[in-house]
Amino acid sequence: MREFGYKRATDVPEAVALLATDPEARFLGGGTNLVDLMKTGVESPALLVDVRGLPLDRIEVADDGALKIGATVTNSDLAADPEVRRRYPALTEAVLAGASGQLRNMATVGGNLLQRTRCGYFGDTAQPCNKRVPGSGCPALAGEHHNHAILDWSEHCVATHPSDMGVALAAFDAVVSIHTADGPAELPLSEFYLPVGDTPHRENALPPGALITGVTLPAAPVAARSRYRKVRERASFAFANGSIAAALDVEDGTVRDVRLAFGAVASRPWRARKAERALTGGPATAEAFAAAADAELAAAEPLAHNGYKVPLIRNLVVAMLTELTQEAAR
Amino acid sequence: MDPTKSSAISLRVNGERHSLTVDNRTTLLDALREHLDLTGTKKGCDQGQCGACTVLLDGRRANSCLQLAVATEGREVTTVEGIADGERLHPVQQAFLDFDGYQCGYCTSGQICSAVAVIEEHAAGWPSAATADVRPEAGPSPLDDDEIRERMSGNLCRCGAYVSIVRAVAEAAAVREAADSAAGGSRGERVTA
Numbered sequence: 432m433r434e435f436g437y438k439r440a441t442d443v444p445e446a447v448a449l450l451a452t453d454p455e456a457r458f459l460g461g462g463t464n465l466v467d468l469m470k471t472g473v474e475s476p477a478l479l480v481d482v483r484g485l486p487l488d489r490i491e492v493a494d495d496g497a498l499k500i501g502a503t504v505t506n507s508d509l510a511a512d513p514e515v516r517r518r519y520p521a522l523t524e525a526v527l528a529g530a531s532g533q534l535r536n537m538a539t540v541g542g543n544l545l546q547r548t549r550c551g552y553f554g555d556t557a558q559p560c561n562k563r564v565p566g567s568g569c570p571a572l573a574g575e576h577h578n579h580a581i582l583d584w585s586e587h588c589v590a591t592h593p594s595d596m597g598v599a600l601a602a603f604d605a606v607v608s609i610h611t612a613d614g615p616a617e618l619p620l621s622e623f624y625l626p627v628g629d630t631p632h633r634e635n636a637l638p639p640g641a642l643i644t645g646v647t648l649p650a651a652p653v654a655a656r657s658r659y660r661k662v663r664e665r666a667s668f669a670f671a672n673g674s675i676a677a678a679l680d681v682e683d684g685t686v687r688d689v690r691l692a693f694g695a696v697a698s699r700p701w702r703a704r705k706a707e708r709a710l711t712g713g714p715a716t717a718e719a720f721a722a723a724a725d726a727e728l729a730a731a732e733p734l735a736h737n738g739y740k741v742p743l744i745r746n747l748v749v750a751m752l753t754e755l756t757q758e759a760a761r
Numbered sequence: 762m763d764p765t766k767s768s769a770i771s772l773r774v775n776g777e778r779h780s781l782t783v784d785n786r787t788t789l790l791d792a793l794r795e796h797l798d799l800t801g802t803k804k805g806c807d808q809g810q811c812g813a814c815t816v817l818l819d820g821r822r823a824n825s826c827l828q829l830a831v832a833t834e835g836r837e838v839t840t841v842e843g844i845a846d847g848e849r850l851h852p853v854q855q856a857f858l859d860f861d862g863y864q865c866g867y868c869t870s871g872q873i874c875s876a877v878a879v880i881e882e883h884a885a886g887w888p889s890a891a892t893a894d895v896r897p898e899a900g901p902s903p904l905d906d907d908e909i910r911e912r913m914s915g916n917l918c919r920c921g922a923y924v925s926i927v928r929a930v931a932e933a934a935a936v937r938e939a940a941d942s943a944a945g946g947s948r949g950e951r952v953t954a
Contacts, residue, residue: 531915
């Protein structure tokens with residue numbers, strides 16, 4: 432591992448100023464992803480600016496009912512928060528579906544949004560990877576890609592975003608708060624991740640040197656009846672092959688409001704807006720749920736070894752929305 | 762000492778303060794084992810996947826292999842060496858002995874530290890991925906085998922002693938509950954299983 436300097440920031444402007452002192456500096460949150468990548472040589476910062484001690488560890492309800500989650504709130508504290516469990520249960524379920532108890536105690540909300548793909552070629556510095564070394568190629572396209580993207584990938588990169596938390600945040604219209612040298616700003620999560628295109632190494636729309644300070648979830652009554660379900664290759668402590676965050680408001684058999692987002696299908700948490708539009712105002716039936724899933728997945732372009740994700744996601748949509756409909760009827 | 766590469770830090774481990782100079786690359790795991798001779802904490806995968814390095818940071822379990830020592834200053838570290846009350850084993854340690862919660866023993870210190878925290882997390886009302894309904898009004902779910910398996914999933918045992926590990930954790934949780942009700946909620950009372 433490359434040698435590096437270490438500085439601890441005590442407030443947000445100081446953190447941003449410290450990062451600006453070195454073009455090869457990186458923020459350190461929980462370190463569960465960054466330290467791991469530094470050990471393997473994927474990341475090699477010259478300076479770490481530790482932001483874990485910043486006063487961003489609160490979860491608060493704003494006057495308009497929005498839930499404001501600080502960037503250094505740990506995954507564990509987010510998942511256990513009574514307000515989150517009551518108003519956005521799918522978010523608690525998503526967080527608890529990720530990693531292990533030890534890692535959730537360390538990992539932070541801000542870091543979760545910035546975690547890197549678990550594509551094996553990205554993690555192996557002996558391999559080409561356009562995300563790690565732009566222009567070097569993407570061996571996954573013709574190689575090991577059984578858990579890679581089916582939606583919106585490009586010939587330059589077919590990696591997925593690994594977050595579970597992010598899928599629930601995408602479903603609930605999260606807004607990311609950031610701080611730059613110019614002061615605070617906001618960035619909707621829907622605009623946070625950049626399309627892959629021919630620049631897979633540019634993953635997000637954060638201005639250079641910006642620090643994530645928090646995430647805001649607007650008040651959303653529909654979210655109170657929401658679930659997260661994750662399919663993976665072992666029962667626990669594994670990344671998703673496919674996952675879904677779903678919220679549903681049904682009255683007299685008609686869909687009044689619905690939120691759907693998918694995980695492990697694209698380079699970002701995938702908000703299924705086509706499916707939502709197809710469902711809203713229509714019947715809450717298994718046939719309608721399947722048709723909506725098909726509308727969303729019509730754009731899927733599976734590779735040789737990940738075609739199973741299309742029926743997997745379709746089945747998850749039908750199963751989750753059917754369960755939520757039955758719960759509403761009780 | 763080159764401040765661009767090393768740091769003088771003070772680590773509080775098992776109630777004792779230690780002053781040391783570390784290369785900034787040093788993980789808490791390596792600081793414990795190589796600098797402080799606390800070799801109870803084990804290095805397995807060294808990448809956060811096996812749990813052998815589990816310690817408690819401010820009372821919460823964490824993978825010491827991914828925690829930089831320099832970033833640990835000011836926090837309270839508890840290792841397996843600090844779990845017992847003097848010569849009296851912690852109920853989790855006793856339960857692992859009583860129920861053979863190991864074979865080779867390499868993962869055991871991590872399993873024990875993790876289990877101590879699992880029991881506290883459950884007692885604090887934290888849900889898990891095995892909890893059917895996470896909404897607070899649903900109330901806490903009992904710490905049954907499915908809950909224990911899910912909550913302990915960050916600790917791998919390559920000998921496959923899981924059946925006994927689950928029994929040991931369940932027993933230790935029952936001991937804690939009995940001690941709690943006997944002592945009117947106070948903690949730290951050793952109760953013979």
